[in-house]
Amino acid sequence: MTVTQLAPYPATRLRRLRQSDWTRRMVRETSLAPADLIWSMVVHDGEGRIPVASMPGVERLSVAEVARAAVEARDLGIPCIAIFPFIDGALKDVDGSTAADPNGLVCRAVRAMKAAAPEVGIMCDVALDPFTSHGHDGVLDDGRIVNDATVARLVDQALVQARAGCDILAPSDMMDGRVAAIRAALEAEGLQDVMIMSYAAKYASAFYGPYRDAIGSGKLGSGDTLNPGDKKTYQMDPANTDEALREVALDIAEGADMVMVKPGLPYLDIARRLVDAFAMPTFAFQVSGEYAMIMAAGANGWIDEERAMMESLGAFKRAGCTGIITYFAPRAARLLKG
Ligand code: PBG
Numbered sequence: 001m002t003v004t005q006l007a008p009y010p011a012t013r014l015r016r017l018r019q020s021d022w023t024r025r026m027v028r029e030t031s032l033a034p035a036d037l038i039w040s041m042v043v044h045d046g047e048g049r050i051p052v053a054s055m056p057g058v059e060r061l062s063v064a065e066v067a068r069a070a071v072e073a074r075d076l077g078i079p080c081i082a083i084f085p086f087i088d089g090a091l092k093d094v095d096g097s098t099a100a101d102p103n104g105l106v107c108r109a110v111r112a113m114k115a116a117a118p119e120v121g122i123m124c125d126v127a128l129d130p131f132t133s134h135g136h137d138g139v140l141d142d143g144r145i146v147n148d149a150t151v152a153r154l155v156d157q158a159l160v161q162a163r164a165g166c167d168i169l170a171p172s173d174m175m176d177g178r179v180a181a182i183r184a185a186l187e188a189e190g191l192q193d194v195m196i197m198s199y200a201a202k203y204a205s206a207f208y209g210p211y212r213d214a215i216g217s218g219k220l221g222s223g224d225t226l227n228p229g230d231k232k233t234y235q236m237d238p239a240n241t242d243e244a245l246r247e248v249a250l251d252i253a254e255g256a257d258m259v260m261v262k263p264g265l266p267y268l269d270i271a272r273r274l275v276d277a278f279a280m281p282t283f284a285f286q287v288s289g290e291y292a293m294i295m296a297a298g299a300n301g302w303i304d305e306e307r308a309m310m311e312s313l314g315a316f317k318r319a320g321c322t323g324i325i326t327y328f329a330p331r332a333a334r335l336l337k338g
Contacts, residue, residue: 030317032310034077034336038123038283039329041069042214043109044086054210055288056295058327060086063105063112069330070117076333080121082170082325083109086216087130095139096128100156107164114165123168123197124161126154126182134227135218137173137234143226145234151178158182162194170260172199174234176250183255197258197283198251201244201270204235207263207289214288244270245277252280260325263287265312268319275320284316286326310335 017027042060044050049059061069066083073081085105091098098104110122128150129137138150150173158169169186171178179198186194212219221229236243248259259278261271262285275282294312298305309328316324326332 030314032314032317032332032336034333035079036317036323037078037313037329037333038080038082038323038325039069039073039078040082040084040285040325040327041066042084042086043105045088045105052210052214054213055292055327056299057331058214058291060214063109066109067112067116070113070120070122072330073120074117076330076337078120078329078333080123080168081113082123082125083113084125084211084215085109085130086214089133089216092131092133094133096131096153099128099131099153100160102160102163104160107160110161110164110166121167122165123170124166126158126161126169126171126178127173128153128157129173129217130215133218135212135220136228137231138175140227143228145228147175147177150175151181154178155181155185159185159189159191162186162189162191166194168195168197168258170197170199172202172262174199174202174231174236177254179251179256180254195257196255197260198256199262199285200248200251200256200259201267201274202235202260202262203238203267204230204232205238205263205266205287205289207266207287210288210292238266241270241273244274248274248278248280252278257281258283258322260285261321263290264316264324264326265290268315271316271319271321281322282320283323283325284319284321286312286316286324286328288327291327306335 017023043066044060047062049061049065052058070081106124113122127137129135136145138145154173161169169182179196186192221227251259258281260283261267264284264286271284294305294308297303313324313332
């Protein structure tokens with residue numbers, strides 16, 4: 001058979017639209033912009049910047065440095081920063097009681113950031129784990145994480161964060177009923193404009209490993225039988241998908257303004273389902289382990305780190321997410337700005 005055979009040529013050649021950069025740009029279905037990014041950032045109570053070994057390129061920043069970072073976010077067009085505290089071991093106890101200190105590290109960081117760049121949104125994690133000696137997100141009783149006593153503490157924590165100027169409260173604890181309790185307390189205190197982005201579908205994941213290193217959270221279950229070695233009694237089972245719809249439906253009913261899926265890339269199917277089912281502002285958290293994997297493979301020359309970063313961020317937009325909470329935010333925003 002010769003190649004001169006003429007028919008039938010395909011009338012449809014999908015490659016036609018891929019032939020040059022301008023055609024690809026013209027027909028592109030989704031795009032990424034600095035406004036899609038929430039910059040996740042670790043703050044510490046010392047001086048300067050301290051590198052996080054398991055997250056190359058991420059540093060713990062002092063209060064003065066996070067204020068400078070807020071200005072940088074503004075200049076890069078990043079709308080919001082999510083802060084996570086590295087708490088000194090001496091300030092931790094079994095109940096995480098310093099979580100609701102109005103002069104604690106988180107509140108001081110929020111005030112400094114708001115003073116430096118008031119036009120940048122600040123989001124705070126509502127959870128006890130940076131403040132508990134055992135690293136769990138709740139109060140322990142006889143080896144169990146007690147739901148309602150934990151919620152009462154989360155409400156206190158959320159209120160001090162809101163009074164310090166936090167714009168978005170992000171409960172990441174996965175206790176039942178916490179969004180309703182926080183929303184009711186905000187209303188009662190005249191803080192009705194404070195937003196809630198609930199970590200609605202948050203899974204008990206191995207991908208949070210480097211974060212525990214970053215915030216200095218102890219190894220779960222270490223040497224104590226009354227301290228569970230994982231968070232499976234409160235965070236979701238990675239095998240579940242319908243349950244995510246129930247979690248999100250509850251959080252919306254309880255007063256959440258936005259919802260989140262966490263981790264990100266391994267749970268893109270969940271993000272897509274939530275967007276389709278609820279049409280709510282839906283964010284994905286590209287967590288520490290996802291960041292570390294891209295950086296580690298990049299450092300070894302196994303993947304093109306920058307392209308993998310942009311491709312992974314773009315995947316969230318393609319899946320329908322409103323935006324992405326990511327440690328890559330400043331680097332990606334710099335690239336996007338050109
Ligand atoms: C704490 C919290 C975690 C993360 C954000 N908030 C860890 C956990 O639930 O164990 C993970 C962030 C990351 O891995 O980047 N409630």
